[in-house]
Amino acid sequence: MSRIAAGDQAAFAQVYDATSKGVFGIVLSVLRDHAQAEEVAQEVYVEAWRSARRFDPALGSPAAWLNTIAHRKAVDRVRSAERRTTRERRDADSRLNHHAEDTAETVVAADEGRRVRDALSQLSEAQRTALQLAYFEGHSYREVAEYLEEPLGTVKTRIRDALLRLRVDLGGEVPS
Amino acid sequence: MTDLHDQIYPYVVGALPAPEAAQFERHLADCEDCRADVAALRQVAAELSNRVAAEPPPRLRSAVLAAIEDLPQEPTYSSGGRRLRMLPEQQQSPAVTPMARATGQRSSRSWSWMPALVAAAAVLAALGFGGWAWQDRQSAQQEALQASQRTSQLTDLLSAEDVKVVTGQVTVSKGSGTVVLSPSRNEAVLVASGLPELPSGHVYQAWTINKHPVPAGTFSLDGARSLVELPAAALRSQSVAITVEPTGGSDKPTTHPIFTVSIPRSI
Numbered sequence: 001m002s003r004i005a006a007g008d009q010a011a012f013a014q015v016y017d018a019t020s021k022g023v024f025g026i027v028l029s030v031l032r033d034h035a036q037a038e039e040v041a042q043e044v045y046v047e048a049w050r051s052a053r054r055f056d057p058a059l060g061s062p063a064a065w066l067n068t069i070a071h072r073k074a075v076d077r078v079r080s081a082e083r084r085t086t087r088e089r090r091d092a093d094s095r096l097n098h099h100a101e102d103t104a105e106t107v108v109a110a111d112e113g114r115r116v117r118d119a120l121s122q123l124s125e126a127q128r129t130a131l132q133l134a135y136f137e138g139h140s141y142r143e144v145a146e147y148l149e150e151p152l153g154t155v156k157t158r159i160r161d162a163l164l165r166l167r168v169d170l171g172g173e174v175p176s
Numbered sequence: 177m178t179d180l181h182d183q184i185y186p187y188v189v190g191a192l193p194a195p196e197a198a199q200f201e202r203h204l205a206d207c208e209d210c211r212a213d214v215a216a217l218r219q220v221a222a223e224l225s226n227r228v229a230a231e232p233p234p235r236l237r238s239a240v241l242a243a244i245e246d247l248p249q250e251p252t253y254s255s256g257g258r259r260l261r262m263l264p265e266q267q268q269s270p271a272v273t274p275m276a277r278a279t280g281q282r283s284s285r286s287w288s289w290m291p292a293l294v295a296a297a298a299v300l301a302a303l304g305f306g307g308w309a310w311q312d313r314q315s316a317q318q319e320a321l322q323a324s325q326r327t328s329q330l331t332d333l334l335s336a337e338d339v340k341v342v343t344g345q346v347t348v349s350k351g352s353g354t355v356v357l358s359p360s361r362n363e364a365v366l367v368a369s370g371l372p373e374l375p376s377g378h379v380y381q382a383w384t385i386n387k388h389p390v391p392a393g394t395f396s397l398d399g400a401r402s403l404v405e406l407p408a409a410a411l412r413s414q415s416v417a418i419t420v421e422p423t424g425g426s427d428k429p430t431t432h433p434i435f436t437v438s439i440p441r442s443i
Contacts, residue, residue: 005249007249009244024236041236045240049247050248059214059215060215131224135189135191135221140186140193141192160182163185163217163220170223
């Protein structure tokens with residue numbers, strides 16, 4: 001990152017290569033539109049380049065930083081667009097039950113992906129659903145609560161428990 | 177009252193609405209424990225993205241590398257801003273968005289993402305609003321009226337949840353310029369102070385720059401400081417600048433800028 005902050009474009013290309021599947025994947029997951037995902041993914045990297053000097057390692061690795069930017073930009077795009085219709089929500093509902101198949105088309109069958117799927121399979125169905133709606137589809141926790149017809153507190157607790165569990169299961173790569 | 181620390185979980189999965197996320201980020205700047213947790217949980221989120229990892233088309237790579245080729249990087253924004261000296265000390269150090277924390281590089285600019293209401297009065301004071309020198313009663317009334325209008329406009333903008341303040345120095349005098357902007361209000365204001373008197377037939381002109389400068393309004397000296405409402409394009413621009421132009425303004429700058437500041441992108 002320090003090379004990138006010093007304007008090293010080759011170093012930036014390396015970071016792109018190491019992160020682009022995750023970045024493009026999460027953006028696509030939230031936006032569900034290839035053309036828009038491409039556009040937003042480009043914005044993500046342009047922003048990362050511009051603000052590289054403000055990267056703060058105390059808040060996570062470069063990959064985590066890029067992922068944060070990517071998710072936020074995708075969510076901003078979705079939330080600024082029209083509210084999703086009920087019909088689309090129903091689509092989302094059916095997808096929830098088939099999320100493995102749903103993403104199979106574009107998923108890169110990497111070991112990392114398998115590791116995450118294993119960890120996700122350790123969660124309760126309710127926790128997975130909350131995470132699916134909030135993270136992978138970019139809904140606010142209020143929308144998740146509304147959609148699931150559950151109290152806000154319940155949704156928050158599920159997200160928290162899911163993350164705490166994942167933190168243990170996916171741990172070991174957390175930078176000190 | 178919401179326990180702020182618990183907001184960390186919806187925050188790291190991006191499930192907080194913007195105002196709550198901004199509120200949490202202000203807490204984050206102060207809370208060492210939360211910062212460590214955010215680092216660990218963001219790592220988890222990044223790994224979650226591997227579940228949906230997808231190969232982007234090769235043209236994205238070339239597009240990205242072409243886009244950054246001539247793109248300047250933003251400076252590290254110093255949190256110990258010299259221009260907003262009147263901010264109380266405790267408002268200065270934690271008052272940065274976490275992604276934008278200073279990493280030690282000195283800069284003449286300072287930008288802060290401040291608890292809005294707390295900061296409003298301090299920023300107004302730093303910009304000199306509230307302390308007007310009046311020559312006579314008549315102009316005093318006139319100026320007081322204008323000042324109160326401008327002050328309330330600025331106070332209002334400074335109370336926006338996501339307000340950002342960027343300050344830079346004027347190159348030709350000891351003056352300074354401050355851009356106050358709020359994406360949620362879609363408003364941006366430039367306050368310039370200490371600008372030199374202009375020869376007749378000339379005005380100051382503000383520009384928003386996104387690769388190319390776009391006119392953002394002309395103004396003349398207005399007492400000690402001038403307040404310019406910038407077009408909303410300022411929010412999406414890379415920088416804001418001031419030049420001296422013939423009366424009526426120009427389509428393109430005809431002189432070198434006497435003031436430029438980068439507009440930070442919120443992340």
